[in-house]
Amino acid sequence: MGKPTGFMEYERLDRSYAPVADRITHYHEFVIPLAEDQLQTQGARCMDCGIPFCHQGCPVNNIIPEWNDLVYHGDWQMALEVLHSTNNFPEVTGRICPAPCQESCTLNLQDQPVTIKTIECAIVDKGWEQGWIKPLIPEHRTGKRVAVVGSGPAGLACAQQLARAGHDVVVYEKADRIGGLLRYGIPDFKLEKTLLDRRIAQMRAEGVEFHVNTCVGKDISVADLQQEFDALVLAGGSEEPRDLPVPGRDLDGVYFAMQFLTANSKMVQGVPGAEKDFISAEGKHVVVIGGGDTGSDCVGTSTRHGAASITQLELMPKPPEKEVKELTWPDWPNKMRTSTSQEEGCERMWEVLTREFIDDGNGHVKALRCVKVQWDRDDAGNWQMSEVEGSEFELKADLVTLAMGFVHPVHEGMIEQAGVELDPRGNVKGSTEGNDAYATSADGIFAAGDMRRGQSLVVWAIREGRQCARSVDVYLMGHSNLPR
Numbered sequence: 001m002g003k004p005t006g007f008m009e010y011e012r013l014d015r016s017y018a019p020v021a022d023r024i025t026h027y028h029e030f031v032i033p034l035a036e037d038q039l040q041t042q043g044a045r046c047m048d049c050g051i052p053f054c055h056q057g058c059p060v061n062n063i064i065p066e067w068n069d070l071v072y073h074g075d076w077q078m079a080l081e082v083l084h085s086t087n088n089f090p091e092v093t094g095r096i097c098p099a100p101c102q103e104s105c106t107l108n109l110q111d112q113p114v115t116i117k118t119i120e121c122a123i124v125d126k127g128w129e130q131g132w133i134k135p136l137i138p139e140h141r142t143g144k145r146v147a148v149v150g151s152g153p154a155g156l157a158c159a160q161q162l163a164r165a166g167h168d169v170v171v172y173e174k175a176d177r178i179g180g181l182l183r184y185g186i187p188d189f190k191l192e193k194t195l196l197d198r199r200i201a202q203m204r205a206e207g208v209e210f211h212v213n214t215c216v217g218k219d220i221s222v223a224d225l226q227q228e229f230d231a232l233v234l235a236g237g238s239e240e241p242r243d244l245p246v247p248g249r250d251l252d253g254v255y256f257a258m259q260f261l262t263a264n265s266k267m268v269q270g271v272p273g274a275e276k277d278f279i280s281a282e283g284k285h286v287v288v289i290g291g292g293d294t295g296s297d298c299v300g301t302s303t304r305h306g307a308a309s310i311t312q313l314e315l316m317p318k319p320p321e322k323e324v325k326e327l328t329w330p331d332w333p334n335k336m337r338t339s340t341s342q343e344e345g346c347e348r349m350w351e352v353l354t355r356e357f358i359d360d361g362n363g364h365v366k367a368l369r370c371v372k373v374q375w376d377r378d379d380a381g382n383w384q385m386s387e388v389e390g391s392e393f394e395l396k397a398d399l400v401t402l403a404m405g406f407v408h409p410v411h412e413g414m415i416e417q418a419g420v421e422l423d424p425r426g427n428v429k430g431s432t433e434g435n436d437a438y439a440t441s442a443d444g445i446f447a448a449g450d451m452r453r454g455q456s457l458v459v460w461a462i463r464e465g466r467q468c469a470r471s472v473d474v475y476l477m478g479h480s481n482l483p484r
Helices: 036-044 064-072 075-086 089-098 098-103 106-110 116-130 153-164 181-185 194-205 223-230 259-270 292-304 414-418 460-476
Strands: 145-148 168-172 209-211 230-235 252-258 285-289 309-314 346-349 352-359 366-376 383-387 394-395 399-402 406-408 446-449
Touching: 036 064, 036 116, 064 116, 075 116, 075 352, 089 116, 089 194, 089 460, 098 106, 098 116, 098 168, 145 153, 145 223, 153 168, 153 460, 181 259, 194 209, 223 230, 223 366, 223 414, 230 346, 230 406, 230 414, 230 460, 259 399, 285 292, 292 399, 309 352, 366 399, 446 460
Parallel strands: 145 168, 145 230, 168 209, 230 446, 252 399, 285 309, 285 399, 309 346
Antiparallel strands: 352 366, 366 383, 366 394
């Protein structure tokens, strides 16, 4: 728990960032970590709160007070062991997770939560630097074979857990490199890909086999996989983007966010032939529709391209600057947040609806026709949107990215071939509790991550991958020693 009185003795200190003028000139990470003694002091701030609400705030149920205490006492190697007991990829969550655990921290009642995310990242980074992280090769092999479709965080977590249980695991990825959304969807300036490469090398040493450029449902059928493997895990993510079907949607210059981000990431990572699909924002007036993390990534990428201007539109109202703790804590609150990409420069507009993309006469977008909206409760208490009369305006745009989220997994191909039941939202149906946790309606086929849950956080995908692995292990062996 750290030092019981540490929260009263030590001020909160967190990581900082390189100056904007410096960091927008490259695609490398720009976080400035704390020194080791500073981290130990921050670990000491973890108070004896009685009920560690951070446990429920963290989707993978990280044992946060314990590794805070170990860092405070300088036992970094044991802190790493405790951290890895619940999280396969803390180097990822320590960088890109929004840290709901910190919102749940008791000290957040006074807006001074323990810097959990920073400490987590420091623990795993130190583990790699010191050579403490090694392959965990099982002593015995079960002879059972499992195919995992998708190499995002859910698929990788599931594959690693199953391999450590002694099963022969093969991961199928339709892209040319392993990592799923982590590889091409999240910009390199937020997550260096060398972090993925070394973790994948660890998994290979543990016996996981990877097949890239293989689209299940197209290059290989589900029936073929069922013939070859004892169990199949669907972890292909939620990839059907939410579209904006308004006039002018088919104009050149209007892209889904993932088209823009993936093309840029492939250029940055030196993928052969990436230049032919590259979408440049240099010198352009960029409009990002969608105010979430993906939209923020489009903003940061456009800034690094040298965009003439960047405007980010959000349909929902502007959040309050500060939440009311008595109503929200320890849950995730709706409040104003500004990402590092937004800090680098963009105009943000709330309660804006796009009515039309305007043609420049040559089939390319030149502007958006927008209108302001307002949100009011109806007689039943439900929020309803209405347009504000006389608030129409045009917004200059040479490049538009649609970052409005994802509606469900792609159904064509694999899911149709598998014949699994879908939930009302179009996700693969499967519960998370009971004897059939993560099992689909088809025998021997399981689903985890965004493909089952719907679009969510990386940390939730890791949780689902780990829990799904245990369910698969029970299905194959009748019991499991993997953690729930």
